[in-house]
Amino acid sequence: MKDKEKADLIKSLISDVAQGRQAELLEEMVETVLRFGRDGAGIADLKLYSRAVRELRYATSVFSKYHGIRKVAVFGSARTKRESQEYQLAREFARRIVQHGYMIITGGGDGIMGAAQEGAGAEKSFGLNIRLPFEQRANEVIDGDPKLINFRYFFTRKLHFVKETHAFVLFPGGFGTHDEGFEVLTLMQTGKSAIVPIVFVDRPNGHYWETWRRFVSLDLLQQGLISPSDLNLFKITHSIEEAEAEILQFYKNFHSYRWVRQAMVIRIRQRLSDTALDALNRDFASLLVDGTITQGPALPEEAAEVQLADLPRIVLTPTKHDFGGIRALIDAINAAETQE
Template structure:
C-alpha cells in the first residue's frame, strides 16, 4: 500500500538503482540499501544547505563503520561504562571501575567505554584491550583515546555525539554509570528515556557510587522529589535503574538479568520474550493474574519461534513467552523480566 504524501517510485530509476546494487555483487539487505540510495538522490532537490547534507553523509559513514566493527562480536554480551573523564587513578571511583570491568569480563562480557581518560580508561584497564571497545569523540581540544585502547582495532572515533550515543545503546546489553558530569548524566537520562518509551531494549542500568558516597543517592532523591512527586514520571519507572556502591553487587544484578531472559522483539501485535526456560503452567497462570495491567489483547502464552523471527535466524531454539503488551508500561515490563528470572 502506498504511503500517504509519499511520491510514487520512479520505476526507471528504481531499476537503475537495482542494477547498481547488482553491479557491486549484491550482499546483505539489498532492498534497504537500494532505498537508501534512492533517498540520497532526493537530497539533490530536497536539501540545499551543504552543512545539512554533510551531517547526513557523516552520520551514515560513522554508523556503517561502527556496525561493521561490532559485527564480529555480535554474539558476545557487552556492558557500556560511563563516568567522568576527570577522575584520577588514585580515586576510589577509578579503582571501582577497574574492578567492575574485570568482574564483567570474568562473567563473559566485553566492555565499551568512550575511550577517553578517567573512568573510561579505568574500564579498559579492568577489561584489557582484547575485551574492550572504544567509542571516542572528536572534540575541539583534540581528545585522544586512552593508551589502553589507542592502538586497538576495536576503536572508532565519532564526529557527532548522536551517532556515538546510538552506537552505545545499540551495542550494549547493560549500562554502568559512575559519578560524572553533564555527559554522564546525559547518557544516563537518554538511556532511561529510550527504555521508558520502548525505543530500546530493556537492559540493566546500574549506578555505582564510591563506598559510602551520595552522588547517585542525591540524584535519586531529586528524581523522586521532583519528577515522581510532581507526576512527571510513573512509579514503575523507578524500576529501570538500580543504585549500589559495590561493584560486585552491580555485576550480580547484571548477570542475574540474563539468567533466564534473553531478549524481546515485537511480532505484529505480540511482544515476544525469548527465554532460556519457559514458565510452567502454574507460573503462566500467575503471570496472567499479576501482570494483567500491562496486557492489551492476547494473554501470556508459550509459543514457538515465529516465522518473522525464523527469517532473521533470531535464536529460534529458545522458548517464547508472548502477549499483547500495552506498549507503555516499560517499568512494569522490567518487573516482569525480573519475575521470569526467578523461575
C-alpha cells in the same frame, strides 16, 4: 537516462552486494540520497549527512565482528583520578564482568573510562571516542586499537552506544554522564530502545547517586512527572558485586525480545513451568491490554532469525505506556520456576 533506466541501474548495482530484504532497504537508502539532490539540499547539510553515514557504516563494520557477544557500557567522569576509590571500583568491575564473557564499551577517554578499559583489557574493549577541543583523548589502553572508533558527531556515537549495549553501568561523572544516563532512561521509558539493566554505582558510603535518587523521587515522582514503575528501570548500588549480579541475573533466563505487530515476543532459554506461567498472568494482568501471557515456540514472523529458532517464547500484548512494568515482568521471568 530515463527514470526506469536509472532505477534498473541502481537495482543492478545493489544486486552485486545484497539480496532479498537487505537489497530492498539499500535501494530505499539510495533513493533517499538522490532525493536530497532533487530537493536542492545545501552543501553544508550534504556534508553533515555524508559524514554521518560514513561514521555509521564504519562503526557498524567494527561491531559486526563481535555481534554475538554481549557488551556493557561504562560511563563516568574523564577527570576521575587514578588513586580515587571510584577509579579502582570501575577497573575491578570491568575485570570481573569480562570473566563472564562480556565486553566493555566506554567513551574511550581517561578517568572512569580508562579504568574500565584497564580492567577489561584492550582485547575485550571498545572505545567510542568523540572529537572535542579538550579533555577527550583516547586512553592508553585503547589508543591504537582497531576497536577504537573516533566520532565527529555525538548523535552517531550515542546511536552505537544504545544499539550495541546490553547493560549500562554509570559511575559518578559530570554533564556527559548524566546526559547518557537520562537519555538511556528516556529511550527505555518510551519504548524506543530495548530494556536492559541500568546500574548506577557509587563508592561505599558515597552519596552521589543517592542525591540523584532523591531528586528523581522528590521532584519527578512526587510531582507526577514520572510513574512509580519507572523506578524499575534502574538500580543504585554501592557494590560492584551487586552491579555484576544485577546484569547476570537479568540474562539468567531472559534472552531478548521483539515486537510482532502489537505482541511482545520474549525469547527465553528455558520454558517456564505451568505454575510459573499462571503466576505471571496473575501478577501482571494489569500490564495486558488483550489476552493472556502464553508460552510457545517461535512465531512464523520470526522465521528469518534462524539462530534463535529453538528458544522458547513468552508472548503477550502489553500496554506501551508502562515499560517499567515490563522490566518487572522480565525480572519475574528470570526468577520463575522452569520446566525440568
